[in-house]
Amino acid sequence: MDGRSYIDAVKAYADIVYRTALSYTKAPQDAEDVTQTVFMKLLENEDSFADEEHLRRWLIRVTVNECKNLWKSFWRRRVGLSESEKTADAEREDYDYQGYTKRGAKKGMPPENPEFDNLSQSELYEAVMALPKDYRVVVHLFYYEEYRAGEIAELLHIREQTVRTRLVRARQKLRQRLEEAWHDGE
């Protein structure tokens, strides 16, 4: 990819790649690593893209693959799956966002997680991040990127029915956690 297209692509899609990676890994540091790797692959990519949507899907697909790679890496398998998630969860418990303090907040350490305008947004973020990872990425692609179940199935290499099942289960969990604030059936 030539320099100008690359810079344009970074400006247009860096947030999309980062958000997708974060929704999969839920650890900001991992999401940053994945984002860097994805754009390195874009830089090395010699194929052309038919249009913006083609590029967008390619980036999301590579992002998900890189997230899976992160998971499969030996050290992550041995220590990461349990340790980094526990650490991330523990930190998430210790912090809250934008002054919504929880028990045991650590002093002097900046929160790793994004800051939100209001409590309902931080609650939704927490609820989404508490979902199993396979549900998180499906939920993100559906609600944020506005892909349909069939398109998500294509992006993730899974069956459309599996996407629908995960969406249903994810909604149930979000409903349990967020109660009336989360409306069923959307």
Place this chain on the structure above:
Amino acid sequence: MENKKWYQETFDQVHVPDKLLGKVMDMENQTKAKKGWRYAMGALGTAFALFVASNGICYAATGETWVSRVTIYFNGGSIEKDVTWQDNGDGTFLGTVEMDSDEETGLVMFRDDVDMTNNGTYSFEEDGMTADGNAEYVSSVIDCVVEEDEDGSVWVRVRVREDGVCKAETDITADLADGFAEGELPCGDGFAYHYQVTQTEAGEYELMLSAELSEE
């Protein structure tokens, strides 16, 4: 508020950090610089390979195995090691590194993207992680996943990453009844894949996958 709107307004506030954005944009310049470096390393690599050949180890041009120098980053530090590469004849390569006893043993890497004409320095970054026992880099052309089917059955499947075609699968539903399943998954690609699946209390599946050259 609609769920979708709520979700979008929430994640609209998640942005790639500025520092990372700058780094990603700058990667273009770094890549240009790196091309020259790669060329230089190629020359060094050839010299190194000849040295190895004189010590009785086959060189890529004449045999099925060859050696290259790699820098492996782990435990917050780095070490340089000789890697013995083997061409598996199916487009994949197996690299093995002998580790000293105080470095733990048996770091094994699979790479299918090794440039055989450029035996330079390869870097494998795993910052902050601990290496112990045997480690494998699984081929980047396949995905191994645990999937739940509609009927509730649970499968370990190996798929070709590019097209999603399933190369091998096994039903682990019964094995997983006690929360753990383990077994071999032959894929006909020269490797024997050994999987261990653990179901967590949260209902997620943790997959450990290792691969060895198959004797078949």
